[in-house]
Amino acid sequence: xxxxxxxxxxAGARAGILHTAHGDVATPVFMPVGTQASVKGVTPDELxxxxxGIILANAYHLYLRPGADLIAHAGGLHAFMSWTxxxxxxxxxxxxxxxxxxxxxxxxxxxxxxxxxxxxxSFTPESVVALQETLGSDIAMVLDDxxxxxxxxxxxxxxxxxxxxxxxxxxxxxxxxxxxxFAIVQGSTFEALRRRQAQDLAALDFPGYAIGGxxxxxxxxVGLAMVDASTSELPVEKPxxxxxxxxxxxxxxxxxxxxxxxxxxxxxxxxxxxxxxxTSGRLNLRNAAFARDLRPxxxxxxxxxxASFTRAYxxxxxxxxxxxxxxxxxxxxxxxxxxxxxxxRTAIVGGRYASWSEQRLAALRDATASG
Amino acid sequence: xxxxxxxxxxAGARAGILHTAHGDVATPVFMPVGTQASVKGVTPDELxxxxxGIILANAYHLYLRPGADLIAHAGGLHAFMSWTxxxxxxxxxxxxxxxxxxxxxxxxxxxxxxxxxxxxxSFTPESVVALQETLGSDIAMVLDDxxxxxxxxxxxxxxxxxxxxxxxxxxxxxxxxxxxxFAIVQGSTFEALRRRQAQDLAALDFPGYAIGGxxxxxxxxVGLAMVDASTSELPVEKPxxxxxxxxxxxxxxxxxxxxxxxxxxxxxxxxxxxxxxxTSGRLNLRNAAFARDLRPxxxxxxxxxxASFTRAYxxxxxxxxxxxxxxxxxxxxxxxxxxxxxxxRTAIVGGRYASWSEQRLAALRDATASG
Numbered sequence: 001x002x003x004x005x006x007x008x009x010x011a012g013a014r015a016g017i018l019h020t021a022h023g024d025v026a027t028p029v030f031m032p033v034g035t036q037a038s039v040k041g042v043t044p045d046e047l048x049x050x051x052x053g054i055i056l057a058n059a060y061h062l063y064l065r066p067g068a069d070l071i072a073h074a075g076g077l078h079a080f081m082s083w084t085x086x087x088x089x090x091x092x093x094x095x096x097x098x099x100x101x102x103x104x105x106x107x108x109x110x111x112x113x114x115x116x117x118x119x120x121x122s123f124t125p126e127s128v129v130a131l132q133e134t135l136g137s138d139i140a141m142v143l144d145d146x147x148x149x150x151x152x153x154x155x156x157x158x159x160x161x162x163x164x165x166x167x168x169x170x171x172x173x174x175x176x177x178x179x180x181x182f183a184i185v186q187g188s189t190f191e192a193l194r195r196r197q198a199q200d201l202a203a204l205d206f207p208g209y210a211i212g213g214x215x216x217x218x219x220x221x222v223g224l225a226m227v228d229a230s231t232s233e234l235p236v237e238k239p240x241x242x243x244x245x246x247x248x249x250x251x252x253x254x255x256x257x258x259x260x261x262x263x264x265x266x267x268x269x270x271x272x273x274x275x276x277x278x279t280s281g282r283l284n285l286r287n288a289a290f291a292r293d294l295r296p297x298x299x300x301x302x303x304x305x306x307a308s309f310t311r312a313y314x315x316x317x318x319x320x321x322x323x324x325x326x327x328x329x330x331x332x333x334x335x336x337x338x339x340x341x342x343x344x345r346t347a348i349v350g351g352r353y354a355s356w357s358e359q360r361l362a363a364l365r366d367a368t369a370s371g
Numbered sequence: 372x373x374x375x376x377x378x379x380x381x382a383g384a385r386a387g388i389l390h391t392a393h394g395d396v397a398t399p400v401f402m403p404v405g406t407q408a409s410v411k412g413v414t415p416d417e418l419x420x421x422x423x424g425i426i427l428a429n430a431y432h433l434y435l436r437p438g439a440d441l442i443a444h445a446g447g448l449h450a451f452m453s454w455t456x457x458x459x460x461x462x463x464x465x466x467x468x469x470x471x472x473x474x475x476x477x478x479x480x481x482x483x484x485x486x487x488x489x490x491x492x493s494f495t496p497e498s499v500v501a502l503q504e505t506l507g508s509d510i511a512m513v514l515d516d517x518x519x520x521x522x523x524x525x526x527x528x529x530x531x532x533x534x535x536x537x538x539x540x541x542x543x544x545x546x547x548x549x550x551x552x553f554a555i556v557q558g559s560t561f562e563a564l565r566r567r568q569a570q571d572l573a574a575l576d577f578p579g580y581a582i583g584g585x586x587x588x589x590x591x592x593v594g595l596a597m598v599d600a601s602t603s604e605l606p607v608e609k610p611x612x613x614x615x616x617x618x619x620x621x622x623x624x625x626x627x628x629x630x631x632x633x634x635x636x637x638x639x640x641x642x643x644x645x646x647x648x649x650t651s652g653r654l655n656l657r658n659a660a661f662a663r664d665l666r667p668x669x670x671x672x673x674x675x676x677x678a679s680f681t682r683a684y685x686x687x688x689x690x691x692x693x694x695x696x697x698x699x700x701x702x703x704x705x706x707x708x709x710x711x712x713x714x715x716r717t718a719i720v721g722g723r724y725a726s727w728s729e730q731r732l733a734a735l736r737d738a739t740a741s742g
Contacts, residue, residue: 036691037684041698044679066662066687074665074683082679291437294445308415308453312445313408316437320407323694327412 003180003207004239004260008349012231012258015348018054018208018239020086020138021178022078025053027239027260028344030251030337031088032267036061037071037081040268041327042334044083049304050335051342053085054138056263059131060092060099063121064114068134076136088182088263089137091128094212094243097146105145107162125166126173133176141210142170144184149217156188160197167201182208182241189218191229198233208239211259215245224253231258248277248340248364252357255344262341267333272326274318276311277336280366283311285329290315303335374551374578375610375631379720383602383629386719389425389579389610391457391509392549393449396424398610398631399715401622401708402459403638407432408442408452411639412698413705415454420675421706422713424456425509427634430502431463431470434492435485439505447507459553459634460508462499465583465614468517476516478533496537497544504547512581513541515555520588527559531568538572553579553612560589562600569604579610582630586616595624602629619648619711619735623728626715633712638704643697645689647682648707651737654682656700661686674706 004027008015018025032039032047035058039047047055057077062068074080077087093110096102100112109124123131125143132140145162147155167183174181183206187193201209211230214223223245231240241261242254251262267277274285278298283290296306297314305328317325340360347356375398379386389396403410403418406429410418418426428448433439445451448458464481467473471483480495494502496514503511516533518526538554545552554577558564572580582601585594594616602611612632613625622633638648645656649669654661667677668685676699688696711731718727 036687036693038688038691038693038695041694043695043699045675061691065691066683070663070683070687073663074681080681080684080687082684292441292444304416310445310451312437312441313451313453316407316441316451317409320409320432320436322407322409323412323697324409324414326694327698328414 002237004237006237008351010348010351010353011256013255013344013348013353014236014258014260015345016239016260018086018260020054020180022084022086022138023053025086026342026345028251028255028341028348029054029261030341031056031261031263032334033263033265034081035265036065037077039330039334040272041323041330042268044081044085046304046331047083047334048085050331051338052334054088055083055085056088056090057135057137058092058095059089059128059135060095060123062089062135063092063131064116068131071136072134078136086138088139088241089132089135089141090243091132091141091143092123093144093146096123107165109143109166125169129170129173129181130175133174133179137179139180139182139208142167142181142183144186144212146186146213147188149188151188153188153190153193156186156190156193159188160186160193164197164200167204167206171204171206180207182206182210182239184210184212184243185230185234186213187226188213189222189226191225194226194229195233198230202233202235206238208241209234210241210243212243214242215250220250224257227254227257227259248337249361251337251340252344252360255341255348256353256357267337268330271329271333274325274329276314276329277333279360279363281364285311285315285318297329297332298336301332301336301339303332305329305332305335373608375608377608379722381719381722381724382627384626384715384719384724385607385629385631386716387610387631389457389631391425391551393455393457393509394424396457397713397716399622399626399712399719400425400632401712402427402632402634403705404634404636405452405454406636407436408448410701410705411643412694412701413639415452415456417675417702418454418705419456421702422709423705425459426454426456427459427461428506428508429463429466430460430499430506431466431494433460433506434463434502435487439502442507443505449507457509459510459612460503460506460512461614462503462512462514463494464515464517467494478536480514480537496540500541500544500552501546504545504550508550510551510553510579513538513552513554515557515583517557517584518559520559522559524559524561524564527557527561527564531558531564535568535571538575538577542575542577551578553577553581553610555581555583555614556601556605557584558597559584560593560597562596565597565600566604569601573604573606577609579612580605581612581614583614585613586621591621595628598625598628598630619708620732622708622711623715623731626712626719627724627728638708639701642700642704645696645700647685647700648704650731650734652735656682656686656689668700668703669707672703672707672710674703676700676703676706
């Protein structure tokens with residue numbers, strides 16, 4: 001059975017349903033990040049109240065702490081963190097690459113030292129499949145070979161080839177039939193490489209596909225061009241997930257190019273820096289302009305934070321160093337991105353994505369509210 | 372009209388109802404502390420779900436930041452923080468004494484420098500009445516003259532006399548009729564002084580009385596003896612509030628001595644240090660014993676945290692430095708103390724406080740759960 005149903009198409013944009021072992025998820029969808037089995041400061045109940053049905057967790061972090069055996073002992077990741085919705089786990093490639101002390105990448109996999117205690121570990125395409133099966137996520141990612149931004153084409157081609165080989169090995173290693181495994185399109189900023197890898201991976205018939213290695217410093221136009229190149233070669237009936245993206249603008253532009261799924265620490269990390277997302281741009285709550293502002297963060301927002309609290313109160317909480325501040329703004333920011341993707345979906349179904357996106361992008365450029 | 376109704380007495384313990392402009396509060400009651408107009412990490416909705424009907428805020432902190440004029444601009448403290456229950460504000464005497472750079476106390480009041488920016492301010496008995504009337508709390512405290520633990524009787528007597536004089540001045544300064552003003556019994560650890568001051572303040576006919584200057588290092592037996600001395604001289608028909616107390620044991624022992632109201636940072640501060648309160652003692656969630664423990668914090672607890680999360684998960688969150696950890700344990704600890712006082716009330720009404728308190732104190736001494 002296909003895990004994805006495309007319900008409507010509007011130029012390049014798509015509205016669909018992703019079918020997982022923990023419920024159906026309407027797309028386009030933004031997945032809040034719960035790296036360590038916790039979306040920072042936010043409870044599962046609050047995520048549900050924000051309209052969130054799927055979150056991301058990181059296999060690398062959970063492997064190191066608290067360990068997959070403990071999570072299995074607790075009945076799997078859903079039971080461990082008390083989340084009844086769907087979970088996508090990242091394979092750990094990106095974290096090994098960016099966070100751990102990486103000693104070697106070879107055809108076998110990654111060999112690295114933990115960022116926590118320096119202990120030595122290896123991740124192979126097979127071991128990360130087994131790891132994610134133990135965690136029990138609904139969607140697992142294959143291990144991919146990453147390269148820094150700005151490498152030459154030969155190096156990018158080698159990494160893409162290894163990513164393809166690893167995807168084949170991952171596919172053979174799958175044992176659970178209730179978990180969807182997504183392959184990852186690499187290819188740095190080389191369009192032909194991206195297209196070729198998307199074609200090669202498409203031939204392997206994975207349930208879904210991610211686009212990786214972007215938004216790492218290549219510039220937004222280049223990133224969007226690479227998204228275009230990738231989605232145009234991927235099968236239309238499979239979900240596409242753009243990893244680690246992004247801002248409201250990024251989401252709107254990428255949905256237009258056929259992306260269905262997103263994840264990013266942006267809403268929660270912004271919240272910890274007193275930055276609130278609104279339809280008319282981002283507010284810096286440390287700005288003096290908000291100290292006496294009795295309006296909610298966003299007058300159009302239906303979230304529980306906007307129902308109860310003013311900008312002035314939230315600004316006070318940040319100045320006073322109160323932990324309630326990042327918590328409340330995290331809830332709002334997640335609700336905001338969740339609403340943005342729901343609104344995008346409605347526009348796609350209604351065949352008016354172009355005008356909707358034009359209007360939302362114009363509003364986001366509104367300077368008056370950006371403080 | 373009396374702001375307090377005594378509904379039942381059981382030896383020294385009392386069950387009552389405190390009538391405030393923001394609702395009736397059943398006593399004995401524990402008031403969580405929201406120093407800066409926020410109970411650290413916890414929303415008003417969560418407080419309500421924990422059975423909390425009254426909280427404490429600090430006039431000193433709110434005066435300095437965000438300022439009483441902003442809070443008035445927001446419609447008062449309740450509207451500012453979106454809390455519909457009752458609020459008691461501390462007068463600021465204790466904070467000036469313990470936190471600010473105090474330059475002088477004289478018959479006029481306190482003269483001090485802000486702990487935030489060194490700016491110079493004065494608090495007088497009259498100014499703190501006006502300040503709390505601007506904040507719009509339901510219960511205001513008079514300014515009291517504090518002395519360090521261990522002073523001699525002459526110094527304690529002078530401070531008690533000044534506290535009495537200031538209480539009289541505060542009473543004359545009251546303008547609002549929807550705010551209850553409580554006087555504060557001082558007298559350090561001198562029983563005769565405590566008794567005398569309780570009698571003198573009782574003669575002034577305040578709506579309620581606090582017992583201050585205790586649990587500051589004098590030792591628990593001495594503190595409880597001073598509580599006894601104070602409550603035995605205070606009018607039975609008025610509420611008694613023991614300031615800055617305390618642990619479950621402290622509450623149980625003080626309720627037996629006729630105390631109706633408590634406040635303390637204990638549940639929230641403990642939570643930030645990974646300490647969870649349970650019927651069988653305090654758990655340190657950093658203890659290795661809890662890493663694989665799939666039980667809730669307290670099997671008898673009805674709070675939303677115990678309904679959803681295990682000790683193992685909470686222990687993981689603390690180890691991983693996740694902000695969800697202190698948040699969840701704060702909710703549990705507040706719910707725990709709230710349940711403790713409700714249970715005490717039921718025992719008093721049922722005429723079995725002695726056996727109830729004996730059983731609860733014995734359970735708290737249970738070494739098996741204290742990790």
